Amino acid sequence: MEVTTTSSWDALRKQARKLEAQLDEQMNSYRKLASSKGSTKVDSAENDPESGIDRLLKQLQQVNSQMQAWVSSGGSEMVSHTLTRHQEILQDLTQEFHRLRSGMRAKQEHALLLEDFREFDRTRLDLEDGVGSADQALLREHASISRHTGQVHANGLFFLW
Template sequence: MSTTNMATSSNYWEDLRKQARQLENELDLKLVSFSKLCTSYSSSINRDQRTRDSRSDSGSSQDNMLVAMTTELEQLLANLTAVNDKMAEYTNSPGISSHNAALMHTLQRHRDILQDYTHEFHKTKNNFFSLREREDLLGSVHRDIESYKSSSGVNNRKTELFLKEHEHLRRTVTLYSSVRHMENHQTDSDLHETLTYKVL
């Protein structure tokens, strides 16, 4: 391999390492932020049970932020994977064998970092989506219960109004019956007086 080719080759390797380190640093910062956001999401749900009724605007904006961060982290991991693949290709290039042990060690270190970040990302993401799914399920059940209670309340109110109306009608009928009874009694009394008067 000529000196020019070695210099170019060495620059290519260093460029790949630089890209890998930049992506790793960015991933590290974003994974910390992602983890904190997931933790705050979990805490806000535990603190505020009203989110089960319906997600608040802050809850849905937090959801949107988490989904956006998930997409961004997936892209960064894909980019880092691509850089690692290019580094692996480079170590297998002809003429690189003299430096291969050191390069392989460096490549393995970058692969381990990628594996750790990928594992951490998937663990945090799965925890978040499990929590959100659980909250959606509990929220749905809670809304169904509240809906049942309120509809039962409406039915109870209707029943209560019906019973009041029924009681009012019953009293009216009783009053009417009493009046009719008194009229009949008066009529009977008048008839009796008339008959008595006629007899006399």
């Protein structure tokens, strides 16, 4: 029975290391995306690095829980130390992911506000130059406000004034 118990621990460790390697690779890509100067908007759900990282973090959490159950049932001090290290890695990756995601969202909000300001400025200049009717300017401003409000709602950032 000792062989089965040891092999199950080894399988869990191997799975944890594999998930950690995948997370490391995806986090490197996400770091580059977060630090890029260009647009940070993601085109589609399957290309969304956040959901992929989040899914891997949940899988690693499950593996760590299984390892914890294994240690609780009588694992050695060395095995307990190994589990602690895997838990620290998970915690570090999770904290970095939340920090990067928060920065990405702030960048997206900033870009959206700049775009809305540019649209407002274009509308103001059109009015000053007499280009288009006042009704057209109001319609453009209404569309800009509606677009901005919809994006704020979609991001769950709606505040009541």
